[in-house]
Amino acid sequence: MSIRIDNTKCIKCRACLAICPGDLIEFDEILGATMDKQQRCWGCTACMKMCTKGAIELVATDYKVSSPIIEPDDNQTCHHRMSTMTTQASDDKVTWTITKTDGEKIIIETLKSESNQY
Amino acid sequence: MKIKHLETDILIIGGGTSGCIAAKVAAETSDYKIVVCDRSYIIRSGCLAAGVNALNAYIGPDETIESCLDYIKEEFDGIIREDLVVSILEKLNDMVSILEDMGLPILKNTNGSYAMRGKHSIKINGENIKPILAKPLIEEAKVTLLEEVYILDLLTHSGSVVGGIGYSKRKKSLYIIKAKATLCTAGGAAGIYLPNNQGQNAHKMWYSPFNCGSGYAIGIRAGAEMTGFEMRFIALRIKNTIAPTGTIAQSLHPVHRNRLGEDYLKDYDRVTTELRLHATTQEEEEGRGPCYLDTVGIDMKVSNLLEKAYLNMAPSQTLDWYDKKMPTDLGVEITGTEPYIVGGHSGSGYWVDYKRRTTLKRLYAAGDVCGGSPKKYVTGCMAESVIAIETIIEDLNGLKGIELPEMSVVEKITNFTNRIDEASPNDTKKLEALELQMQKIMDTHAGGKSTNYRYNSENLRMAQAEIISLIEITEYMVVKNGEALISLAELRDRLMVAIVVIAHLLERKETRWQCYQSNTDYPQKSEVYQCYINSRYDGNQMIMYHRPLVRKGLGYEHTN
Structure with a gap:
């Protein structure tokens, strides 16, 4: 479970850089935001909520990967069949889009002014 | 620099x-x-x-400072600073008001009171709590x-x-x-x-x-x-994502079931947080795991509300449900975490x-x-x-x-930043390996998850020697850049904490709490240890103290 940044969508605004509680996101002049420390990501989604372009997704994992730490290049193939989640945050709500392995999309809205029921 | x-x-x-x-x-x-x-x-x-989806310390309408103090005292078998706990309890509900004034949404009943989740928690939308603070x-x-x-x-x-x-x-x-x-x-x-x-x-x-x-x-x-x-502190959490379980446990009160379908908490009169963890660990150890919060068959509407509650605190859990099985179809598997x-x-x-x-x-x-x-x-x-x-x-x-x-x-200017040498090799992998080594030593020899949190004095002494040798390695380590320096600083700090944890575990020669502090040399509680175990590092070694318990009403002041 880690984030993955789609550099074709990144507009190099750097908003995600100054939010990560682990300070894990770097900046590349050509690519934009990059993250190659998947093993250090907490999965908090703070960066995703800052991204206005939905360029960052949280990728599910089977939790079986233990060792060795997978290099970023291999990451894509390692994750290719896992569900993913993107987030769009506005002033009043957060919209979460989950894409399941079969392509089905689930959209969940959480209103910022509304408490959890549980 | x-x-x-x-x-x-x-x-x-x-x-x-x-x-x-x-x-x-x-x-x-x-x-x-x-x-x-x-x-x-x-x-x-x-x-x-x-985020966080509840405020877990609140004095509800049926509770008092006194009853909350008793509850915390029971949870930690009396080894708490009553003066400190009471001073916190006195201000607790004012803090909730401050958060509400700052813009935190809190769920309310029709009469305007806060909706409780269990005895001490109130339901909020805490996704945004840190930006608010x-x-x-x-x-x-x-x-x-x-x-x-x-x-x-x-x-x-x-x-x-x-x-x-x-x-x-x-x-x-x-x-x-x-x-x-x-x-x-x-x-x-x-x-x-x-x-x-x-x-x-x-x-x-x-x-x-x-x-x-x-x-x-x-x-x-x-x-x-x-x-x-x-x-x-060892938490009972959802397996894999290690997301909190309270949202489900306190709202739906599901049965804790082992793989045989048995409600393994039913024989306990009063279940503390520590005992819930201990019971689950025991089920796993005796081959009756995996253990679940039995959510099978819950209403789809309930499931949807759970998904939202987790998005506001541990979003990976909601994603994991959709990636694998929903809580309506499969119980939520739980297990103990590593000690924190x-x-x-x-x-x-x-x-x-x-x-x-x-x-x-x-x-x-x-x-x-x-x-x-x-x-x-x-x-x-x-x-x-x-x-x-x-x-x-x-x-x-x-x-x-x-x-x-x-x-x-000023007497103490750290020499720590002299450790950067651009000519040195990239040590990222070495630092990661050292961190893993520390974690492994603590796990196997100082009561980690792999030993079901148990340890004995001989284990601890071995762990102590090995952690000291890691401290010696890091003491003179030179790294390539600022990023590696931060990793080295993190490792140095964790090793310092580890050595203090071992010293304290060695000092409490009893088993005061299951899992949290479970010493197989001394499996029973002892009256002698009805006290705080304290320590001070004098730059060379750890000096241990046993301090008598501080009861409420006695504002403790430092004397020696």
Whole structure:
């Protein structure tokens, strides 16, 4: 479970850089935001909520990967069949889009002014 | 490397829940200059990055300060600082009002009272709680915010703490911050023990993996007395994502079932947090695992509300349900985590007087690094921080005219930053390996998850020797760049915490709490240990103390 940044969508605004509680996101002049420390990501989604372009997704994992730490290049193939989640945050709500392995999309809205029921 | 000098009245180390509220109160009630230092970015730093979906410390309509004190006392078998706990309980509900005024949505009943989740929790939407807490600081002129600055050590002079030294890898700068009073509100320690997940998922843990115990370590190195490091906190969590279970357990009251379908908690009269973990661990050990919160067959509407509640706190859990099986179809598998050292949940931290002064002059502590007052959670950490900052203001008012020492006479300037040598090889892999080695030693020899949290004196002595050898390796290690320096600083701090944990586990020759502190040499409780285990590092060795219990009504003051 880690984030993955789609550099074709990144507009190099750097908003995600100054939010990560682990300070894990770097900046590349050509690519934009990059993250190659998947093993250090907490999965908090703070960066995703800052991204206005939905360029960052949280990728599910089977939790079986233990060792060795997978290099970023291999990451894509390692994750290719896992569900993913993107987030769009506005002033009043957060919209979460989950894409399941079969392509089905689930959209969940959480209103910022509304408490959890549980 | 650039060196930046700053002078301030109050230095706050750590911009989490406690640090944010301390700065807000100091700015509102005094004219003192404040510097807040955070190792990352304050909007989402600390434990609350993803949010939290309940405030777990609230005195509900059917409860009193007295009943809450009894509850906390029972949970930790009497080894709590009643003076500290009561002082927090007295302010708890005011903290909820402050959060509500700041804009936190709280669920209410039709009569306007807060909707309870269990006896001590209220339901909120805490996805945005950290930005809410951080906002006043960012806008406040009296506060200088230093983000992405990792505090390496405290500055000391003639027995007093006079600030801290920090390092920023991005700005490639060393910060020497002199302060008349220093408040440590940093986080506790995760990553001391081998976590549930490894490799790619190593940081999928409950407590913030970026809290590496530096708030403890800087104090230990400076000689502050610490308490309760043997009272480790181990959480019962959802397997794999290590997301909290309270949302499901307290709202739906599901049966805890083993693989045989048995309700394995049914024979317990009264189940404490510790016993729930112990029972689950026992089921696993005796081959009756996996264990589940039985959610099979819950209403789809209920499931949807659960998904939302988790998105506001542990979003990976909601994704995991959709990636695998929904809670309506498969029970939620639970297991114990690795041990954490965290004063907001159990009692590990600085030994303070009832006003939150540590044993070092002009160093104060609140929140997860402050010991003796477990089950503080968000609102309790806030309450404690308000008490600490009020003490600081009172003390500073009494110290009018105090001069900070000239830089040349400050005794302790860290030599830590001399460790960067660009010509040295890239040590990232070596640092990762050393971290893993520490975690593995703690796991197998100091009561980690792989031994079902049990240990004995011989194990501990082996762990002690091995951790000391790791400390020796890191003592002289030279790294390539600022980023590696921060990793080295994290490792150095975690090792410091580890060695104190071992010393405390060795000292409590009994089993006071199942799992948290389970010593197979001494499997029973002993009256002799109806006390706090404290320690102080004198620069060479650990000196251990047994301190008598402090009961309510007795505001403890440091005497020796």
